[in-house]
Amino acid sequence: MNFGKIFTIFRKELKDTLRDRRTIIFTFTVPVLAVPLLMLGIFKLMAGQQQKMEDRRQEIVVTGWENLPADLAEILPADSTLEFTTESDFGQTNSDSLQAALLRGEFAALLVVPPHFEDGLRLESQVELEVFYDRAEDESRTALGKLRELLKPYGDKLADARLAARDLPVDLTEPFIISPYNIASPQKFAAQGLGRMLPYFIIIACLLGAMASAIDLGAGEKERGTIETLLVAPASRGEFVLGKYFTIMLMSTVAGLLSLASMTVFFKYFASDPALKGLSEMINIQLEFSTVMLVLAVIIPLAGIFAAILLSLSIFAKSAKEAQSYVGMVNLAVILPAMVSLLPGIKLNHQIALIPIVNISLVIKDGLAGTLEWQYVLTAFVSTTIFAGIALYFCKRWFEREQVLFRM
């Protein structure tokens, strides 16, 4: 092994790769721009949709409006996003046809006030207000929620008055209350929100970064007919493998880091967007220097695994097109374990820290949350490095096989 030669090969491959527009688009544009923009779009859509539903007016048809006590009838129109219509104004009095109209979505909910409702309240017997709604419709569910919120203070007031009339304390009916105090740091909270997704996107960015250059550096040699020239040049197969391997690894690592950086910047910027105010705490990731170093430390060996596997597949393929289809399979095999960070309840332990990709996904997640246990980082790092080493060894052996190199 001659390190000067490896460096010569590495420099040439890097130059070649950086001049390839397709590779650059895959490596940098997708993780840096496309993914954050896509996620933001989805967030905005979700937040906007939620807001819209709450702001929208829902119509509630009331049968037996005249049975409502006067003070309650005054309270109901207080919510300007609800519109109450009496059955006669609606033009239907039959209960079945009202329900059919509700199903057809002509209004959002049907409130039935029984006769003697007011008497029941006065006599302190429990009375029932029936609300018919269509659970399968967002509008209808929202209307039910609003109606509940509107009526609850009225009921509470009545209960308090009844207790007071008997000289009983108002908290009598509530033997205990639960008071939750949030002690999670904003960092940890954000890590549970968006932080669950970040490791996934970083790992996919690493894979994408490695993919494009691996295809070009392996199958591309065959497609251009340069492989024969290369093989008669006085450098060993091992030197060529390493030169190419380090190029792919570098592209992969850079893509991973860029993805982390761009997501952080994007979400910091958009956390101040009023449309996303409900989510701002969840997406406001605090990125510290030590976190960046941690991510870097774990994605380098991960990039090593990707580089060795992808380069082996790519040099085996006769054309870039064939390589593309092999690489697609790797894509599938990586996506699922990378998604572990999205699943609730999976925590790092010594066994899980040994599983490649899964361990990196969880280490990055915990790192962002600031809840990392260092012994697992070490296990994950060592395990991934060993896997990368084995993959590289087989990649080198693979490169020494004439059947692979001259498979044309």
Next chain:
Amino acid sequence: MIQVDKLVKEFKDKKGGRVRAVDGVSFDCKAGEVFGLLGPNGAGKTTTLRMLSTSIKPTSGNATINGIDLVKNPDEVRKQIGFLSGATGLYGRLTAREMVEYFGKLYGMSKDKIESRIQELFTFLDMNDFARARCEKLSTGMKQKVSIVRTVLHDPPVMVFDEPTSGLDVMSSRNIVDFIFRCKQQGKCVIFSTHIMSEAMRLCDRVAIIHNGKIYQEGTVNQLLQSTGENNLEDAFLKIVGEKPARVQ
């Protein structure tokens, strides 16, 4: 300068059996001599030349190139050889100059040496106008010149050409033919494979007829013609490999 001794190369076929692509090929070639391997497609020419240029390993047999043992010391052999084939490609995104420099570095040449050789060869082949253009933008003829410079940059004593004119037009193949003559004049040992008889007649001092992985006969073009009693190489070739062309009665 080159002694080839009973080279054999076996490949696995699809059914797991073994196929002899090259079956005990021996020949030699002196400095300043052009030696031609003449044979149809699939005769074993490319496999033989790939073994000589160390891109594949022989199953058995050996060769000595400029006094260096092929099997024991392939890395040294590579430095003695300039290899050019019709299928040789260039890195499209590198410029002509970068392409040549890269191989110069791989051959372990010093920066100054690379620079002076580039000056010399680019001027000689009239390439300075496109030295800084990317290879993908060059015409076929220009690409050919870049390949030639890449092949001889390290001034190897042995040149190996594997069907160098296949797929080229008249002008570009003329460049190659001229180049082969120049190598001969410079005293290099040239091995050259082709299936084009006229090329072999024009260029080769000696010819070996190769078919089914074996050398059937070897000698100067005149010797081959005399021994077969034919007056052109094509008929001589067919007679030697024992395949009579079907003639219309």
